[in-house]
Amino acid sequence: MDGAPLSRPLRGTNLACMDGFNHETGFETLAIHAGQEADPATGAVVPPIYQVSTYKQDGVGGLRGGYEYSRSANPTRTALEECLAAIEGGVRGLAFASGMAAEDTLLRTICKPGDHVLIPDDAYGGTFRLISKVLARWGVAYDPVPLTDVQAVRAAVRPETRAIWVETPTNPLLGVADIAALAHVAREAGARLVVDNTFASPYLQRPLALGADVVVHSTTKYLGGHSDVVGGALVAADVELAQELAFHQNAMGAVAGPFDAWLTLRGIKTLGVRMDRHCANATRIAEFLSRHPRVAAVHYPGLPQDPGHEVAAKQMRAFGGMVSFRHADGEDAAVRVCERAKVFTLGESLGGVESLIEHPGRMTHASAAGSPLEVPGDLVRLSVGIEDVDDLLADLEQALES
Numbered sequence: 001m002d003g004a005p006l007s008r009p010l011r012g013t014n015l016a017c018m019d020g021f022n023h024e025t026g027f028e029t030l031a032i033h034a035g036q037e038a039d040p041a042t043g044a045v046v047p048p049i050y051q052v053s054t055y056k057q058d059g060v061g062g063l064r065g066g067y068e069y070s071r072s073a074n075p076t077r078t079a080l081e082e083c084l085a086a087i088e089g090g091v092r093g094l095a096f097a098s099g100m101a102a103e104d105t106l107l108r109t110i111c112k113p114g115d116h117v118l119i120p121d122d123a124y125g126g127t128f129r130l131i132s133k134v135l136a137r138w139g140v141a142y143d144p145v146p147l148t149d150v151q152a153v154r155a156a157v158r159p160e161t162r163a164i165w166v167e168t169p170t171n172p173l174l175g176v177a178d179i180a181a182l183a184h185v186a187r188e189a190g191a192r193l194v195v196d197n198t199f200a201s202p203y204l205q206r207p208l209a210l211g212a213d214v215v216v217h218s219t220t221k222y223l224g225g226h227s228d229v230v231g232g233a234l235v236a237a238d239v240e241l242a243q244e245l246a247f248h249q250n251a252m253g254a255v256a257g258p259f260d261a262w263l264t265l266r267g268i269k270t271l272g273v274r275m276d277r278h279c280a281n282a283t284r285i286a287e288f289l290s291r292h293p294r295v296a297a298v299h300y301p302g303l304p305q306d307p308g309h310e311v312a313a314k315q316m317r318a319f320g321g322m323v324s325f326r327h328a329d330g331e332d333a334a335v336r337v338c339e340r341a342k343v344f345t346l347g348e349s350l351g352g353v354e355s356l357i358e359h360p361g362r363m364t365h366a367s368a369a370g371s372p373l374e375v376p377g378d379l380v381r382l383s384v385g386i387e388d389v390d391d392l393l394a395d396l397e398q399a400l401e402s
Helices: 027-033 075-088 099-110 125-138 150-156 179-189 239-252 258-269 271-290 309-315 331-340 389-399
Strands: 092-096 116-120 141-145 161-167 192-196 214-218 232-236 295-299 322-327 356-358 379-383
Touching: 027 075, 027 258, 027 271, 075 092, 075 232, 075 258, 092 099, 092 239, 099 125, 099 161, 099 214, 099 232, 099 239, 116 125, 125 141, 125 161, 141 150, 150 179, 161 179, 179 192, 232 239, 258 271, 271 295, 271 322, 271 389, 322 331, 331 356, 331 379, 331 389
Parallel strands: 116 141, 116 161, 161 192, 192 214
Antiparallel strands: 092 232, 214 232, 295 322, 322 379, 356 379
């Protein structure tokens, strides 16, 4: 896989029920067409934005097309949810107002007071905040565990463990977990394996095909891809779980609005070509940083020397657009790099066409300070965009000057 990481396609797996699609349909075809048939009234090739809250019924209880109220269902959101299910290979997708809304709905669906969740010892600060500050008050216990150590995960499982929560690659240290191995641990324990696939995107990695029960996304990131929409998603592997999640989605109500769903659908159409460039640019940048005298360590699974490289090569098409590194001169120097960057925009979030730079310890992961998930103060995280890579390299070169 080294040297040609983009050559292995990921195919659809569960689309025999969709007109024109089957298990051999290619990813890019699904991204453009699944759930997005031409409008029957006008022939419009892009799904309309159904900016509507309620629907005329054909008699009392006679729903036209199954629609009654847009919290429960909306045609534009339905199109997005069908597309999400197709590109992840799940039985059903659900679209939410944000990634955190999706996570909250999932956790409150599969957990109850007294249950236990295993979480990564390196994870998004918002996920840690939700579990440690919100769900913990509700009576859900949790333990951080190194996901790269399968035996450590198995040893941390309790009788009351209901979920093993996986990020791979992790945020922000880009650790890689073996999804298939952890799925086996979860099955042994009678727990659900949840995989946050935001960093990889379904173009690069298909967790459900590797044994995961449900996939989580912040669709704000690579799926939307243009830093102009906030959203989240869940995609389930089995019908029973999907129905439970759909019930809670409707009951809790944090659904994606029609315009947000439309923007996300538009982004998904170009996910494949964008990810190819994200990955190519990130590889060049990681190689540059690994040779730079002011860089103490580079975290990128595409580097052959990275601890996660072998597993990532096994379960990913390519290695993603996220890179993080530690500055040899400490935290203040890391902050200066963030402030000196010009082409890289100083900002939170990731996955857009433009490159972003941030200091996780003071920005996205500040909520993890003082916890087992606290990130190194000398760490810088890059979301590598699709600009000319030579401009990005030149920008990092000047930003790293003393």
